[in-house]
Amino acid sequence: MVRAGRNGYLFDRFKELSIVALGWAGVGSEGDLSDKAALCSKLKDFYPEATEQSIFVAASQLVRFAHELQVGDRVVTYDPRARIYQCGIIKGPCEYHPNADEPTELTNRRMVEWGREKARDDLSLPARNSLGATLTLFFISSSISSELWSERSLTPSNDFVTEKDSEATFDPSAIELSELADEKIKDRIVRLDEYSMQELVAGLLRAMGYKTIVSARGPDRGKDIVASPDGFGFQAPRIVVEVKHRPRERMGPQEIRSFLGGRKPHESGLYVSTGGFTREAYYEAERSNVPLTLLDFEELVRAVLSAYASFDESARKLIPLTPIYWPL
Incomplete structure (x- = not known):
């Protein structure tokens, strides 16, 4: 899952440009995404008021986006307005696209071939709960992936599992909890x-x-x-x-x-x-x-x-x- 910005405001750009993207202000180029410790230090300098945990999570997600996602992997993003999950296949490596006219979240991109759509209301309750996680980027289990994709999916996905690191116990902010609550309210x-x-x-x-x-x-x-x-x-x-x-x-x-x-x-x-x-x-x-x-x-x-x-x-x-x- 790569979320399209807060409240999905970048969803249309993801579709128009055939990409998923991730970025933070203060991160300069692909070279910044190689060393997590150095990246944490750079983010901390740029966001002095941020907690160590939020900085670590941001750095971890940027490094994962750049290096752990592979060409051919399945990827999903979400449009909370239409309550639609857009499913696709990653088609290229992480590329750096600095543009002062674009949001910083679009700085680091991967090309995607978008395929099927899946309505949130067609998913089971466990799937909806799992996909409601507040993280911007996280791996989806194979059981949830099978609900998102039909038998005619483009290619088989890598079977990712959630890592038991600090991201698994990430303490969400009030804003992130509010977004999760909004989705639950829409479910009702x-x-x-x-x-x-x-x-x-x-x-x-x-x-x-x-x-x-x-x-x-x-x-x-x-x-x-x-x-x-x-x-x-x-x-x-x-x-x-x-x-x-x-x-x-x-x-x-x-x-x-x-x-x-x-x-x-x-x-x-x-x-x-x-x-x-x-x-x-x-x-x-x-x-x-x-x-x-x-x-x-x-x-x-x-x-x-x-x-x-x-x-x-x-x-x-x-x-x-x-x-x-x-x-x-």
């Missing part, structure tokens, strides 16, 4: 049916101070929820909401145009899609004359967590959560 939300999802979005809007009307089951005539200060839509803002609970399907421009076609000048639109949106859908929303917000799965989870303290009992029952405290 994705199991909701379409009507429960509408109720969850309505609960979110109520937590934000609106009163809501949820459409009855059946044809919704282009609106699943109407939210407004008075609950009837007489007072502004009147927000019309469409909820699409299709985790494996991104909404395109046609769906956006269809939704906008039923809107009136005094209305605002909110389109929620757990499968996300295509680039063209965002273009369509930007040039709309009606104020329209597109909310994908990542943004929905962030909004839910931000407003959860104000959720009413009916909304909390849909996704029961408990707060935790973590030392900084």
Whole structure:
């Protein structure tokens, strides 16, 4: 597994460039990735506030990326927006690509031939738990690999096992625990049916101070929820909401145009899609004359967590959560 940056923000770049990549600011070239002790020293100079453990883990991952991964090995990265694992085969050695216009995480690259995709929801619970590890780079067991790959995989993989070194007992930061928690929460939300999802979005809007009307089951005539200060839509803002609970399907421009076609000048639109949106859908929303917000799965989870303290009992029952405290 090579994660595509925090919250998968580099996933599209990994696919476009046919690469996986790893990098830290302050690491100058391939030569820096040969001596772990020297690399630790260099990282410590560049990040004086970092703990020794975090420096050691960063150095270990960089050295592994450069020297332990081999051409022909299977590699996986993850898109948390679409909840898709992208599987491929490493096709080249580690190469250094300094570019001031690119994130530092793209500095050290390996060429990849991307193959099949696997939805997170198609995996067993042990596989989802294993792949939810917080490390940027880690080896995947053969049993989990067999779930990710079909019988028609491109080449057999090396059978890696997790090393029993300090990385195995890595103490995650609060940020990394938060990312892991987000994925677990999405696992729970994705199991909701379409009507429960509408109720969850309505609960979110109520937590934000609106009163809501949820459409009855059946044809919704282009609106699943109407939210407004008075609950009837007489007072502004009147927000019309469409909820699409299709985790494996991104909404395109046609769906956006269809939704906008039923809107009136005094209305605002909110389109929620757990499968996300295509680039063209965002273009369509930007040039709309009606104020329209597109909310994908990542943004929905962030909004839910931000407003959860104000959720009413009916909304909390849909996704029961408990707060935790973590030392900084």
